Amino acid sequence: MEQLITPWDSDEILDDLYVPQYIEEMAQQVINQYDFKVNSMEVITTKADKGGLIWKINTSKGPKSLKILHRRPSRSLFSIGAQEYLVNVKKARVPPIVKTKSGSNIVEMGGKIWFVADWIEPLYQVSADIEGAKLLSNAIGEFHQLSQGYVPPKGAENASRLFRWPNAYKKIVRKMTWFKDVAKLYSEMPASRTILNTVDIFEEQAKKALTMLEQSSYQQMVSKGNKEWGLVHQDYGWSNGQMGPGGMWIIDLDGVAYDIPIRDLRKLITGSMDDLGKWDINWIVGMLEAYNEANPITDDLFEILLIDFSLPNLYYKNVKEMLIEPTIALNSELDSVVQRIVEIDKTKWPIIEQLRKEWRGGNRK
Known part of the structure; x- marks a missing residue:
């Protein structure tokens, strides 16, 4: 039976960038479903109290983000669909989703939706004025x-x-x-x-x-x-x-x-x-x-x-x-x-x- 991803720091006592070993192992399985090689992975942010995570991954096809969405899979499908619609139909400036080898927008693993998108560079915050x-x-x-x-x-x-x-x-x-x-x-x-x-x-x-x-x-x-x-x-x-x-x-x-x-x-x-x-x-x-x-x-x-x-x-x-x-x-x-x-x-x-x-x-x- 597949292990489910559960929140791993409800008491907020662990390091902000801590990732459980089983999730790192899942990440490798997810990456194997994409047509690129990963040279390095960096944890950008975690939602440890909800079971969500973002990595920046440097790949053979440029920088990408790898995300675990913490919401219910059916809810996450709504936002994934929206992102694809905005990019492909409306040509909006939102990060394009990278498809798996099989042509899917997502990988479902551990009871969560995972997906990869282009990492847009350079991005910078506008002035706070x-x-x-x-x-x-x-x-x-x-x-x-x-x-x-x-x-x-x-x-x-x-x-x-x-x-x-x-x-x-x-x-x-x-x-x-x-x-x-x-x-x-x-x-x-x-x-x-x-x-x-x-x-x-x-x-x-x-x-x-x-x-x-x-x-x-x-x-x-x-x-x-x-x-x-x-x-x-x-x-x-x-x-x-x-x-x-x-x-x-x-x-x-x-x-x-x-x-x-x-x-x-x-x-x-x-x-x-x-x-x-x-x-x-x-x-x-x-x-x-x-x-x-x-x-x-x-x-x-x-x-x-x-x-x-x-x-x-x-x-x-x-x-x-x-x-x-x-x-x-x-x-x-x-x-x-x-x-x-x-x-x-x-x-x-x-x-x-x-x-x-x-x-x-x-x-x-």
């Missing part, structure tokens, strides 16, 4: 435009988040009550008082955002269906959008899913504002205009973006870990983080209002 942010925004807009029309291959899951927005918003509203309950239960912890002093504000924001979503054209928009909207990356940022041959490349497509594309842009903008420590109208408008050049933002789509801005994403993202291990998470560091988020949040609302009044159809009024 407004100009870099514009390049990232334009690139993800192009990605969204090109991904429209994708149909997953036979045997793949239909990975879609398109219809899940209301439930996702409701989950955030619901968990605000849980944050309060846990903070009261662990009232002696350093961050508990700050959580209790701020959670009502963010709970109210989440409720209002949910109401706005329910009153918006969201249901009408999603009725167009998955294929019409195309794919979101879900983990897009400075490391997964990089400058390379011919322009910006988008890498690590393992988590792509159908969704309203503006979700990627929202994450990119709010992450940038977090890095800045405040909301900045010039950054945001620059990013919107750069995105709009590649994938026009309709008024309905812009309204959804403003609603998603209104959700307390930054607060929720940083505080939710307290539900798993409150005695560890509710520390003085979280206390400082929440206080910082409160200050950033104060700068958000005037700018959302300014955007609502001034930005439409790709330009400031």
Whole structure:
């Protein structure tokens, strides 16, 4: 019976680049199914808590990446199919998949999907300033435009988040009550008082955002269906959008899913504002205009973006870990983080209002 690949470092005590011997042996078996010789292998990153891994392999046919995808095989087939569609049909700047000797995109071993793709060189991160942010925004807009029309291959899951927005918003509203309950239960912890002093504000924001979503054209928009909207990356940022041959490349497509594309842009903008420590109208408008050049933002789509801005994403993202291990998470560091988020949040609302009044159809009024 074949050995299954299982997470090998759930306690995060091993070296980040440690790979179990049995997986190294599997890698050699996988490599034997390709028409190249491997001169060297370098572990680039591991998802040891989930059973995923990326090597850079130097081969007789140039540098490649060898990946073990940590998700269910049927889910991984969805992203592999998307990568092939973007390269072969849409000529997108995403790494081409290398086929096995038998002509397959993948090797299934250890209960996981393995695949090889070209290693694009040179790739480098763009500057962490407004100009870099514009390049990232334009690139993800192009990605969204090109991904429209994708149909997953036979045997793949239909990975879609398109219809899940209301439930996702409701989950955030619901968990605000849980944050309060846990903070009261662990009232002696350093961050508990700050959580209790701020959670009502963010709970109210989440409720209002949910109401706005329910009153918006969201249901009408999603009725167009998955294929019409195309794919979101879900983990897009400075490391997964990089400058390379011919322009910006988008890498690590393992988590792509159908969704309203503006979700990627929202994450990119709010992450940038977090890095800045405040909301900045010039950054945001620059990013919107750069995105709009590649994938026009309709008024309905812009309204959804403003609603998603209104959700307390930054607060929720940083505080939710307290539900798993409150005695560890509710520390003085979280206390400082929440206080910082409160200050950033104060700068958000005037700018959302300014955007609502001034930005439409790709330009400031």
